[in-house]
Amino acid sequence: MSNYYTTPIYYVNGEAHIGHAYTTFITDMLARYSRLKGEETYFLTGTDEHGQKIEESALKAGKPTQQFADEISALFKNLWDEFEISYDQFIRTTDEAHKKGVQYAFKKMFDKGDIYKGEYEGNYCVSCETFFPESQLIDGEFCPDCGRTTTTVKEESYFFKLSAYEQKLLDFYEATPDFILPKSRRNEVINFVKGGLHDLSVTRTSFSWGVPMPKELNDDKHVMYVWLDALLNYVTALGYGQDEAKMHLWPAQMHVVGKDILRFHAIYWPAFLMSLDLPLPRHIAAHGWWTRDGEKMSKSKGNVVFPKEVSDAYGAENLRYFMMREVPFGQDGDFSQRAFIDRINSDLSNDLGNLLNRIIGMSGKYSDFLVDSVDVEKYHAAELEEMYEILDNVEKFLDEVQTHRFLEELWKVFTIGNRAIEAHAPWTKVKEGKTDEALATVALVANVLAKASVLLHPFMPKTTNTIADTLGFTIDTESYNSLLKEKKLLATFTIKPVGPLFPRVDEPLIPEAPKAMMEAEKPKESKKESKKAEAPKEEAAGLITFDEFFNTTLKVGTIVEAEEVPKSKKLLKLQVDLGEGELRQIVAGIKDYYSAEELLNTQVCVVANLKPAKLMGILSAGMLLAAKDDEGLCLVRPEKPRKAGASIG
Template identity: 55%
Template sequence: MKRYITTPIYYVNDVPHIGHAYTTIIADFLKRFYTLRGDESFFLTGTDEHGQKIEQSAQARGKTPMQYATEVSEKFRTLWDEFDIDYDHFIRTTDDYHIKAVQLAFSKMLEKGDIYKGEYEGQYCISCESFFTTTQLKEGRFCPDCGKPTSEVKEESYFFALSKYQDKLLKWYESNPILPSYRQNEVINFVKNGLNDLSITRTTFEWGIEIPSQKEGEKKHIIYVWLDALLNYVSALGYGGSEERMHLWEGAIHLVGKDILRFHAIYWPAFLLSLDIPLPKKIYAHGWWLNEGKKMSKSIGNVIDPKKVSDEFGNDVFRFFLLREVPFGQDGDFSLNALVDRINSELSNDLGNLLNRLIGMSEKYFSLSLSSNKAQEFFPTECKELENTITQALTLVENAHFHRYLEEVWKIFSLCNTMIARYEPWSLMKNGESEKTQALLVFLCNALYKGTLLFAPIMPTTAQKIADSLGIEIAPSEFKKMIDHHSFKEHFRIEKIAPLFPKIEKKEEKVQESKEEIKKEENKTPQIKIDDFFLSDLRVGEVLECKNVEGSEKLLLFQVDLGEQKPRQIISGIAQYYNPQDLIGTQVCVVANLKPAKLMGIVSEGMILSVKDENGLKLIIPQEKRKNGSKIG
């Protein structure tokens, strides 16, 4: 099977941050995972280097746009190399072959009648390189995505007939190409509201790809940066040139952040339909990493440097934490203490200690040489449990449940630790049951081997250390034998190695109570002024998506439409009172300006109001349907 895995090409307006690392590490995991499974895999990443914002940033630094773009692009490439990212090709939109591919695509769309000349008049966000209608703006002026002021633009422009492809896009969504599913629902709702044709050239700046065959005397048109950037996914495969890798396109999987999903799930497939190129197989849209509930921003100084975290804790640990900590698609709050907790509990206790005990018992009882063909005979129930866990884990990758994939892998190590406690090999040896003891240790080696093969794409260095200790190999042939065919190895020669994950002392987080919080504790029901009440922003919103929070019996995870550009993610502890599916489409009352909080590793961006008495709990809902986002009060 062919697998073509892509990250967005990163815009060279800033240095790499943890969000860039998150996307790239997931893509790297998928590349390594599919390669280990024996699939033909190709991994593309790179940098997006054109546009007005780059031109302005370069001018502000006294550099040419190419000098500035090259400098920042190299920072991305260097970081991915330091992170040992296994990309196959690093593309720059300033590469000659890409420029030719973009100009060819423009010509084909123009020839097909999907591009026409007109005049654009409206609002443009330079920061996001995006056009917005007046109704989309915040307070009639500010960008709905980044919040920065937009500029009024009136200029000659070429337009792409996006509206022509509305029905075909809705038909494509029926094949469920976008994960998580609630992100697909957002896209469908956006498209159903009607698509406007898209302005795809600018004439007010020069740093970009010129349209081909411009007529003499015509204004110099630069191709819209998003049309330019999105075409990288096919130009890197040889589109418009030798096309030597275009056969990989049938397995295309795009990884993107939720803030650029619209471009990838609406504009990009429409461009492909115009060019008669098949649409991508999947689009995975992840959430944001926040810092104390706030989106990271250089302007407020809360950006987390992924290199510093990796340098302090190790590349493998950093990779593990990003994929394990937060369900894919949801926003997560980065915390060093949460990272230390994962190290000490799951990595040190569950995995590292398992290997240490296995080495110790193998040395004490069998001089580090194990041999048994009776592991499956002695432990049939555990063998079945191991097999079922592996089968379940493999299904989760295709559905972008990466955190749950790691949960299933860690169940293997929990099973091993439980077996040690249950069967007490020291007692078996004391009772003269050497054969069963050796069979138990061989079972543990096999389980650890299988688990190592499964997490090797996430923690390759750690996996190799375990492979060296157990005398095993991390290779597609071994994956096929041990994972796909559930084989058992009968002989192990153990090598002693240093502990994998020494415990780390947790840094104390100082929590200072404000005077207001102390006062509230002393007086549970303080009186407030009417002005205090109006500080609460209460709004009506519609539930778009609702599901149980994994690992919790009380919490439900909502996606609520408050009439904003994007739905709100809200957690509410009402799972024992409502079936989540019954709430979809219901309007609820929400505290919209509540400070974001983290529950079960998931960020909640508001509170859903309810009332509770001796008769139970009920949500507070409008008597009649109201416009989403309507204020209460």
């Protein structure tokens, strides 16, 4: 069986941010892991370059559209090359081969009767490149996904018969419960489909920057709509409709996407494939969004995290480890330099790097750097058994892309090594004349490092290659089978001294832009003015100033998802739309008073700048306003519906 992994193709209306890097790191890890096991592997990434938004962005930049697309696409490709992402192909939707494959697919669906010509009148969001029925709009005007104003569009269009695939999709979800990962996202897709699917507009006439129609249809005023064009990249990259030499790689093992485009990949894409009589991908894995220090990232706030800046400061592999370790896959994550530094100093420097340095030092003192595993089983059978118990079960977490659980379990192996050194104290054994026991402990730790490093390799390839070279072996399929599957120990080798792998970090290495900007924007006060502004010494207890009140950001939010928290009697997990595309996860202890179902699509008042906290291990980034008395609790709500994100105060 071949394993074909893909990232989404990234939209070229701006440079890569930390969310793009997260998707790419995960997909690169999966591809490297597949290759490590000796499986046929193909890894696709690339850029999405068509649509009205690109045309408008190029116009604003004063550049021809193709030149604009070329420049932004190159930024992505160059960054992935700098990060040594192991992709096999970088596709662009402006590639001629891709366009021909899309035209072939369009004609095939048209001939089948799944695409027909009609007229569309509806509300169109340029930012999301999506039409919405009036019933889904906020206040009859605003996009339900990003909160921006929609435009009423009436034009001739070709439609894909999405409605004809409603039951087929539901049957497929029922038959393949692990199609959508994490499985917690499965219900939102099923409920959307059960709500009724409308036929999908797949061409536009109001702009020209898109894939032209097939010549056989003789309809040049239309160009193909971005989602049909973009999703087909996964098969056009393999030569679909042309030279199909790589089509044996289909279906994809996994499409890794952000949760904001899950609907397109889990509903539209399978329907297109059914129409084309192609197999469906095995898994769609949707991850969450990233904030910075609890705040949504935006250019206006100056708090966007750019992966190259972080990599230059802290190292690319440290960034890879942090992002895949810090957050449960599927949940939103927060990028905090303090949390990042803690991971570097604790997990990487103390647990891993220091373990390697300790056995280098001891082997140099006790055996002239020679390490021999001959007595490991004799003196350390218990530690070996404990280690294999972990190693035999840890890989299952990668089947569901639970990278944080995988790394959490793998780190227990390094703990076994550190604990063995303290428990067996080789320095004491040498003094007692038990040198063979001391050297057996050193060899045990060398094997701990070797075996765990093989599995860590897809996450941190350069670091683990350095460790392997130090321990006298190479990380490849042969060592994967030998050290992990066959449970062999390292052959006798001479350890190579190496410097610290992870130097400690004491202070943040990247300026905290938002705070710096806020300080710069504060008006300078004279000493006289400052004195006047001081609060009276005998101020009434409990009173606050206007400034203190306005430090709290209160917003209207719309609850778009709600579910019970397993094993909790009081908690509900809510996804709250705060406008401008911001979806905030909030955990609220209101299950005694409200069910998840009755909260859906209702509005609430949210404290939006509360520091994120974890409740039962789930990140909560906000608080709902509520009133409570002897009769119970009720949520504070707007008297009339308001646009998501509207300020309160």
